[in-house]
Amino acid sequence: MNDTDSFGKGGDANGLRSNQENGFSNLSSLAQSEKAVQEFLIQQTPMQANDDHLIEFSEALRTVAKALRGSSEGKALAQAEAAEWKRRYELERCKNLELLLKAPSNGVCADESNSNGMMDHSAKSPRLHVQENGNSLERICAHEVLQDCEPNSPNGCNNKLKRKASFKLSWGCKGQTNDQHKKEIVSFESGNITTPDRSSKQISLTWESSPQTVIIFTKPNSTSVRVLSVEMVRWLRDHKGLNVYVEPRVKAELLSESSSFDFVQTWEDDKEISLLHPKVDLVITLGGDGTVLWAASMFKGPVPPIVPFSMGSLGFMTPFHSEQYRDCLESVLRGPLSITLRHRLQCHIIRDKARHDYETEETMLVLNEVTIDRGISSYLTNLECYCDNSFVTCVQGDGLILSTTSGSTAYSLAAGGSMVHPQVPGILFTPICPHSLSFRPLILPDHVTVRVQVPFNSRGSAWVSFDGKGRKQLEAGDALVCSMAPWPVSTACQVESTHDFLRSIHDGLHWNQRKIQSSDGPQ
Ligand SMILES: NC(=O)c1ccc[n+]([C@@H]2O[C@H](COP(=O)([O-])OP(=O)(O)OC[C@H]3O[C@@H](n4cnc5c(N)ncnc54)[C@H](O)[C@@H]3O)[C@@H](O)[C@H]2O)c1
Ligand SMILES: Nc1ncnc2c1ncn2[C@@H]1O[C@H](COP(=O)(O)OP(=O)(O)OP(=O)(O)O)[C@@H](O)[C@H]1O
CATH class of the missing domain: 2.60.200.30 (Probable inorganic polyphosphate/atp-NAD kinase; domain 2)
Incomplete structure (x- = not known):
């Protein structure tokens, strides 16, 4: 029996009750029901005009119908709103899927598994919101990551919209901090060609929410690296309250030191590695340049900022001294920090x-x-x-x-x-x-x-x-x-990008080192 039937034929309130129980999901059927009530009352009125009870009953019916209409309108609105959110969610998922599908043409393979145990994050690209700032600095900020995890994932991820530590990047050229920043690379104003934007900028990273998860990559077969990793993992957990991920080899090393390291997280197979990027806020490397290269190679899409500690022989890309790791990491976790955006x-x-x-x-x-x-x-x-x-x-x-x-x-x-x-x-x-x-x-x-x-x-x-x-x-x-590639690698600077680069070529390569001529020659 439908709603119209219940009022038009039966003439009792059972139809209304059953509709109420069903929640009146359909507004048009409700309107029809109301119309049916009115028709019923009109038909009945001439026959029992003096029956006070019937009048009372008809008014009660009207009140009930009105209340039901109000509630079902509210419900319809809520449903429409929910549908709109669902639509936006689906749109976002589609965009992420498109990114994944586009990845091969951008140069990244959509296949997550590979023999080298590398991360594939083409599908996990964080959304970057480019914000125009009327003042001196241009900014990219805040990213949310829609996680697509496996059901029963050991890391407990359940397809929620998760938020990594959010940060913003701002950049500007020295001495130009008050200039209006323009998006165009070349401007043709008044027939003159100018370049308001320059390619090499000092970039500063500011955390908008605190980093919570770090991953440490270490050079293998080095006693000093192993000793430091034990100490650093403990400090990050006990003093900074961070979640720590390490490579499976390192987890085994830590557990051989003490079973109390069972809080350290790791991954078991390639598929799990590919889910890590959206969770990791910061990468720490302990080794030389080769370890930075190794860490970067783990991320086949976007790479979290890397803090490289020097424990090798040259250290072109590793400006941080391992002896001062606590001060360095305190300052990095607090931010803001200068970074070098290294292209790949x-x-x-x-x-x-x-x-x-x-x-x-x-x-x-x-x-x-x-x-x-x-x-x-x-x-x-x-x-x-x-x-x-x-x-x-x-x-x-x-x-x-x-x-x-x-x-x-x-x-x-x-x-x-x-x-x-x-x-x-x-x-x-x-x-x-x-x-x-x-x-x-x-x-x-x-x-x-x-x-x-x-x-x-x-x-x-x-x-x-x-x-x-x-x-x-x-x-x-x-x-x-x-x-x-569209995914650069950001490495934290000790001072700032140019300073660190010049220090590396001086200290690492002894670039143009020559004794200064004395003044006691021909004038
Ligand atoms: N003739 C050469 O100079 C030569 C030959 C082969 C490879 N390499 C370099 O070695 C790199 C691989 O490094 P690895 O550590 O895995 O191998 P590795 O252990 O053989 O070390 C190579 C050396 O190159 C240095 N190095 C690496 N990247 C550097 C950079 N960006 N700037 C300055 N020095 C850097 C390292 O500090 C290390 O001392 C390759 O990418 C290649 O650039 C150099
Ligand atoms: N986590 C890692 N797993 C496997 N191999 C690694 C890892 N980290 C570094 N390596 C490899 O170990 C080798 C040596 O590492 P690295 O360059 O960092 O040390 P180094 O040679 O002592 O330092 P430097 O490059 O400054 O001389 C490199 O070939 C690198 O690819």
Whole structure:
């Protein structure tokens, strides 16, 4: 029996009661019911006009109908609001899904599992809200992360909108802190070309909510690193109340020290690693530059800020002294801190034999460089290089390095490339032992795509390596395609980016160290 029937035919209040029990989800059926009540009353009125009870009853019915209408309208409004929120939620999920699907074309493989145990966070990109600030500084801030966790995940994640420690980044050029900041890179006001925006800026990170979770990566097989990691993990937990993640190897080491380290968290397989990024606010590295490279390689999407402690021999990217780790970490956790935003390159190999799109190999992200060399072959490499489809040159020699500016002080430097400040966006194109006197290194702009191809007439194959690791063979017809990745690595500075860079080249490489001439020579 429907609502109309209950009033139009039955004429009793049972229909109303049953509707009330059902919650009156349908407003139009309620309107029809009210209409039916009125019709019923009109029909009844001439016959029993003097019946006071009937009048009383009809008024009671009207009051009940009115009250029900009010409540169902309220419910309908609440339902509409809930539907709107659901729609927004679905939209957000779709956007995240789109990001995941787009990842391969951006250069990151959507497949989360890979043999190197690396993190894939292409689907977990935090939302960045770009805020215009009328004053001097430009800002990016606050991110929420929609977590897509496995049911029964050991870490207890349950598909909620979780909030990582939120921070904002602000940047400005020295001496220009009061200038109006413009979004355009080049302005054509009044026919004049000006560049209000400059690429290399001092960037400052300010926490908007306190960091709660850190992950520590440590150089293996080092006693001093192991001793420090034990001490640091304990301090982070007892004095700072932070959740601490370490690699499975390190967790085993900690547990062998004491079973009281069972609060330390870790991961077991690649899938779990891929869920870590949205939970981690800060990365700490204990080791040398290689450990920073290792930590960065764990994140195949966005990377939390890294605080690198120097426990190696050179330490170009590791400005923090391990002896003062408490003061350093206190200051980093308090913020604000200067950071160096280090660009990464995304590289993928296209095989001549691959007939279909899905056969392309996993995209690799490098912080230093990708190298294409002759490997074990004793022949000269023969590499055809294109920049945005324009032919650049043919590399005949030991190979070619495509380096970031952070990597400019590593292998590229040894091969004769320039040293470039890490925040200058660009790709260094540095030959290795070229068999030509005129082959000087180049620096290409950050927006180009470089393709290096082994021609079919090449005598041997070539070998690719990524930050000095993961060598792969390139056969005749295969190509490596390389461009700037959208996910830089932010490393905390001891003072600020330029100061730290100059300190590194002075202290690390003894750059241009020469005794100063005395004044007692010819005047
Ligand atoms: N002839 C060379 O100079 C040469 C040869 C091979 C690899 N490398 C570099 O080694 C890197 C891998 O480092 P690893 O520690 O895993 O290997 P590793 O243990 O062989 O150490 C390489 C050395 O390069 C230094 N280094 C790394 N990145 C640097 C950077 N950005 N600026 C200045 N120095 C840096 C390290 O401090 C270390 O002393 C590669 O990315 C490559 O740049 C250099
Ligand atoms: N957590 C890690 N797991 C596995 N390998 C690592 C890890 N951290 C670092 N490595 C590797 O260990 C090697 C040495 O590390 P690292 O460069 O940090 O130390 P170092 O050589 O003593 O320092 P420096 O580079 O300053 O001379 C590197 O090849 C690096 O890739």
